[in-house]
Amino acid sequence: MKRRATPVFLERRTYRVRRLFDAIRLLPILGAFLWIMPILLRNNADTEPSISRLMIYMFVVWIGLILVNFVLIHLIKRSERSWDQLMTNDDLGD
Amino acid sequence: MTIWVTEMLNILVAVCILYVLTLFAVAFWAERAAVSGRARWLRSSWVYTLSLSVYCTAWTFYGAVGYAARSGLEFLTIYLGPSLVMFGWWWILRRLVRVGRMQRVTSIADLLSSRFGKSNLLAALVTLLAVIGTTPYIALQLQSVTLSFSVFSEYDAAASSFIPRDHSAIFVAIGLAFFTILFGTRNLDANERHHGVVMAIAVEAIVKLFALLAVGIFVVWGVSGGFSDMISEIDRSDVANWRGDSGRWVGLTFISAAAFLCLPRMFQVLVVENESEQHLMTASWAFPTYVMLMSLFVVPIAVVGKNLLPADANPDLYVLSIPLSQNQDMLAMLSFLGGFSSATSMVVVASLALATMVSNHIVMPLWLRVSGHRASEFGDVRRVILTARRFSIGFILFLGYLYYSQSGGGAALAAIGLVSFTGVAQVLPSMLGGLFWRGATRIGAISGLVVGFVVWCYCLFLPSFGEGLILSQTVMMHGPFGIGFLRPQALFGVEGMDPLIHAIFWSMTLNGLMFVVMSLVTFPSPVERLQGAQFVNVFNHSTGARGWSGKVAQTEDLMIMAQRILGSDQAQNLFQAEVVRQGGAGYLPEPTPEFLERLERELSGSVGAATAHAMIGQIVGGASVSVQDLMAVADETAQMMEYSNRLEAQSNELSRTARQLRQVNEKLTRLSVQKDAFLSQISHELRTPMTSILAFSEILQDGAGLADEDMVKYATIIHGEASRLTRLLDDLLDLSVLENGQVNLNLSTVNPVVLVNRAVSTVQAGATSTDLKINVLAPSTLPHLNTDPDRLGQVFINLIANARKYCDAAEPELNISLREQKGVLIVDFIDNGSGVPKEDQDLIFEKFARIGEQKAGGAGLGLAICREIIGRLSGSIFYLPGQEGGAFRVILPIVART
Numbered sequence: 001m002k003r004r005a006t007p008v009f010l011e012r013r014t015y016r017v018r019r020l021f022d023a024i025r026l027l028p029i030l031g032a033f034l035w036i037m038p039i040l041l042r043n044n045a046d047t048e049p050s051i052s053r054l055m056i057y058m059f060v061v062w063i064g065l066i067l068v069n070f071v072l073i074h075l076i077k078r079s080e081r082s083w084d085q086l087m088t089n090d091d092l093g094d
Numbered sequence: 095m096t097i098w099v100t101e102m103l104n105i106l107v108a109v110c111i112l113y114v115l116t117l118f119a120v121a122f123w124a125e126r127a128a129v130s131g132r133a134r135w136l137r138s139s140w141v142y143t144l145s146l147s148v149y150c151t152a153w154t155f156y157g158a159v160g161y162a163a164r165s166g167l168e169f170l171t172i173y174l175g176p177s178l179v180m181f182g183w184w185w186i187l188r189r190l191v192r193v194g195r196m197q198r199v200t201s202i203a204d205l206l207s208s209r210f211g212k213s214n215l216l217a218a219l220v221t222l223l224a225v226i227g228t229t230p231y232i233a234l235q236l237q238s239v240t241l242s243f244s245v246f247s248e249y250d251a252a253a254s255s256f257i258p259r260d261h262s263a264i265f266v267a268i269g270l271a272f273f274t275i276l277f278g279t280r281n282l283d284a285n286e287r288h289h290g291v292v293m294a295i296a297v298e299a300i301v302k303l304f305a306l307l308a309v310g311i312f313v314v315w316g317v318s319g320g321f322s323d324m325i326s327e328i329d330r331s332d333v334a335n336w337r338g339d340s341g342r343w344v345g346l347t348f349i350s351a352a353a354f355l356c357l358p359r360m361f362q363v364l365v366v367e368n369e370s371e372q373h374l375m376t377a378s379w380a381f382p383t384y385v386m387l388m389s390l391f392v393v394p395i396a397v398v399g400k401n402l403l404p405a406d407a408n409p410d411l412y413v414l415s416i417p418l419s420q421n422q423d424m425l426a427m428l429s430f431l432g433g434f435s436s437a438t439s440m441v442v443v444a445s446l447a448l449a450t451m452v453s454n455h456i457v458m459p460l461w462l463r464v465s466g467h468r469a470s471e472f473g474d475v476r477r478v479i480l481t482a483r484r485f486s487i488g489f490i491l492f493l494g495y496l497y498y499s500q501s502g503g504g505a506a507l508a509a510i511g512l513v514s515f516t517g518v519a520q521v522l523p524s525m526l527g528g529l530f531w532r533g534a535t536r537i538g539a540i541s542g543l544v545v546g547f548v549v550w551c552y553c554l555f556l557p558s559f560g561e562g563l564i565l566s567q568t569v570m571m572h573g574p575f576g577i578g579f580l581r582p583q584a585l586f587g588v589e590g591m592d593p594l595i596h597a598i599f600w601s602m603t604l605n606g607l608m609f610v611v612m613s614l615v616t617f618p619s620p621v622e623r624l625q626g627a628q629f630v631n632v633f634n635h636s637t638g639a640r641g642w643s644g645k646v647a648q649t650e651d652l653m654i655m656a657q658r659i660l661g662s663d664q665a666q667n668l669f670q671a672e673v674v675r676q677g678g679a680g681y682l683p684e685p686t687p688e689f690l691e692r693l694e695r696e697l698s699g700s701v702g703a704a705t706a707h708a709m710i711g712q713i714v715g716g717a718s719v720s721v722q723d724l725m726a727v728a729d730e731t732a733q734m735m736e737y738s739n740r741l742e743a744q745s746n747e748l749s750r751t752a753r754q755l756r757q758v759n760e761k762l763t764r765l766s767v768q769k770d771a772f773l774s775q776i777s778h779e780l781r782t783p784m785t786s787i788l789a790f791s792e793i794l795q796d797g798a799g800l801a802d803e804d805m806v807k808y809a810t811i812i813h814g815e816a817s818r819l820t821r822l823l824d825d826l827l828d829l830s831v832l833e834n835g836q837v838n839l840n841l842s843t844v845n846p847v848v849l850v851n852r853a854v855s856t857v858q859a860g861a862t863s864t865d866l867k868i869n870v871l872a873p874s875t876l877p878h879l880n881t882d883p884d885r886l887g888q889v890f891i892n893l894i895a896n897a898r899k900y901c902d903a904a905e906p907e908l909n910i911s912l913r914e915q916k917g918v919l920i921v922d923f924i925d926n927g928s929g930v931p932k933e934d935q936d937l938i939f940e941k942f943a944r945i946g947e948q949k950a951g952g953a954g955l956g957l958a959i960c961r962e963i964i965g966r967l968s969g970s971i972f973y974l975p976g977q978e979g980g981a982f983r984v985i986l987p988i989v990a991r992t
Contacts, residue, residue, distance in 0.1 A: 028182030069379040
């Protein structure tokens with residue numbers, strides 16, 4: 001029973017690491033979206049949010065992205081795979 | 095007050111000098127620590143992240159506040175772009191850093207040159223673009239330092255004469271040139287990174303962040319009433335009127351992201367000074383944090399400055415003037431140091447990066463061409479490169495100073511930041527294309543760059559000097575030669591666009607388009623294609639750019655050249671390591687292609703890819719191996735292998751034939767020996783009876799007085815000998831017939847037992863009772879043989895007769911047993927005599943082989959004939975050792991084959 005459980009667990013971990021990299025790949029796209037959308041909408045909106053709220057929004061997004069990135073990278077580092085493994089395997093996708 | 099301010103300016107200068115000295119000390123200490131190999135944290139990801147802050151120049155330190163005061167939140171785009179690039183490190187930076195490491199890239203010009211077939215033209219072009227784009231930026235830094243000095247002196251007229259405007263700029267320029275030369279051109283190999291410079295920049299990064307945060311905190315909690323008061327103050331200020339042009343927002347974010355990748359100084363710290371790819375992971379969140387903190391208090395400072403200071407105060411200097419106006423001198427001093435740090439770190443790294451590019455891609459190629467010598471005949475190339483680099487640093491700083499003093503440091507200069515970004519970003523399409531697209535070609539890259547550069551110059555750079563300075567007002571309004579279609583700020587009739595966005599849009603679009611189209615229609619050279627594959631698939635294979643044919647290379651020449659470039663110790667170490675790797679001894683390794691490649695890569699760290707390629711090319715006689723060459727070589731090798739295969743086959747055949755010939759020869763020799771032996775035997779055998787016949791016939795001739803019985807006796811002897819001769823001759827004839835294969839077998843089916851019994855009765859005809867006793871043992875059912883009964887009977891008779899002749903037992907007895915086994919008939923003749931001695935067992939079947947004392951008058955041909963007959967009958971006969979007496983075994987196939 002135990003012998004069967006181990007490979008499944010590893011498989012799961014590899015899968016997790018791949019998804020972490022997916023998240024890292026998507027992060028800048030998410031960031032660009034979050035930072036550009038309010039300015040695009042601001043042009044057309046009749047009731048604009050005040051400049052201070054916009055500014056706070058920008059910084060909140062910024063801090064959010066930094067935290068998410070920080071967490072993702074620490075999760076990847078915890079996966080205990082070598083740098084080259086991370087760099088080469090992940091191009092395979094799936 | 096006057097005395098105090100003058101004193102303060104003096105203190106400022108003193109602090110400034112002290113600060114610079116501290117930086118020198120830090121840089122010096124870092125260099126020492128790096129050499130001794132201790133202080134691993136020098137290479138930590140934190141130092142790397144902080145060194146990236148060279149992005150935040152004085153323009154961003156002071157200018158961001160001014161920018162915010164003028165254009166609201168738009169200043170954020172300058173930081174958002176780089177943050178996005180860092181968040182997206184996986185996409186581009188990871189690749190860029192790996193490629194940079196694999197190809198030992200020294201600058202962004204070197205990267206493009208390396209990617210597009212080591213093209214020096216391309217490298218020179220990028221260098222030119224970078225110098226044109228960066229020089230105003232350096233001027234901007236000098237201006238900011240001067241301006242910050244002037245803020246202090248504004249409070250007193252006497253102070254302004256103390257430090258004249260231009261003088262402070264030139265002092266700063268000279269000081270920075272000195273620092274850069276001292277720590278930037280210490281070593282040549284770009285792999286031995288500039289630890290001193292990087293460390294100093296990291297320290298400066300902390301200083302400027304600390305300074306800006308301190309001013310920000312002071313403004314929010316010291317001047318304004320805290321966070322909520324600040325918010326309402328912001329919403330009440332002019333900044334709140336900012337509408338936010340989405341085109342500019344997107345365009346500026348894009349261009350700052352592009353510049354972050356393409357600025358020579360950013361490339362220097364991001365790629366060249368990178369110690370480990372893993373540092374990118376830390377920097378990917380730490381650097382956005384850094385710039386986020388840098389921009390956190392920008393809007394509050396701008397808003398408070400606008401409320402607090404007179405309307406004519408320069409918003410670019412609020413960071414300084416707010417603390418000064420509040421009599422916070424220490425804070426002002428700190429703020430000044432922050433701005434100073436921003437300016438100096440940018441100038442140092444930018445001039446270092448540019449000097450590397452200028453010396454590698456412009457000075458060295460020119461020098462190579464002008465000097466006209468072979469690389470090995472150069473003087474001390476190492477010294478030449480270092481000198482070139484030092485002069486380049488001085489030249490670039492001088493250019494910056496010149497630009498600053500000529501432009502007069504007006505407001506036009508303040509706008510140069512984004513102009514510069516846009517210019518440098520022209521490298522982006524070729525760089526990304528080169529990294530991701532194997533089809534990108536040199537021609538494509540060059541044409542894209544040229545078009546982008548021209549459009550940038552025409553639409554942005556030249557107009558930035560102000561109307562009428564270079565481009566006349568009529569050109570600006572109505573286009574060149576009145577062609578409205580080509581107006582610099584409304585290209586192709588696209589009107590109403592922001593001039594900056596217009597320039598970004600057209601330069602990047604046309605650049606990218608040109609790059610793609612020209613890449614599609616042109617054909618890359620083999621080296622380009624190889625390098626393209628190396629760049630695009632950098633994570634799949636990370637070795638070898640392309641081969642050198644080392645056959646003509648003189649290792650000694652290479653050694654001399656390498657010593658001049660790398661320094662003798664390093665070159666000797668390199669060569670000796672190679673000797674060890676090749677498993678040889680001494681100092682000079684074999685110039686294998688791998689070694690030449692390694693050497694070239696090593697050299698390219700010092701002089702750039704194209705120059706290193708050219709230098710090795712000169713020594714090895716320009717024998718760079720192209721793909722065609724490789725293919726030709728491969729072709730030739732294939733042919734040679736085929737030929738050698740054929741040769742090997744032939745040689746095998748020859749040796750086979752030779753072996754056969756040798757065997758035949760041995761056989762012939764043996765036969766010849768046998769023939770001689772046979773002849774001597776036969777003459778002996780014939781001679782013995784002949785002698786007695788002659789002797790007795792002579793006696794009979796002369797013998798008148800012989801008794802009758804003597805005469806009968808002699809005649810009997812003569813008859814006996816004559817009949818013996820006849821028998822011998824019959825046997826010989828028989829044997830000869832058998833050996834020549836001329837014998838005709840009369841095959842018929844017979845019962846072997848009958849045949850044996852007949853032979854026994856033949857031999858025993860006229861035998862006495864003391865004679866041999868013969869027992870025939872045979873099973874009742876034996877298969878019949880298809881054989882020649884007469885010949886086989888002859889063999890049996892011979893064997894039985896031999897037993898009768900030679901069996902030396904007191905009561906001689908012969909047992910003949912027949913049995914069938916696996917399709918053959920086995921007939922054993924076993925007597926109870928002493929048998930044949932072991933050493934003679936091999937010989938008995940030879941002709942004239944008789945053993946022991948001659949009992950009977952046999953010629954010694956009997957067994958030889960037997961063997962021949964049995965052979966003809968497809969059977970075998972041999973002596974059976976290990977029996978109680980003499981034993982012969984005859985094996986015959988049941989179905990005889992002829």
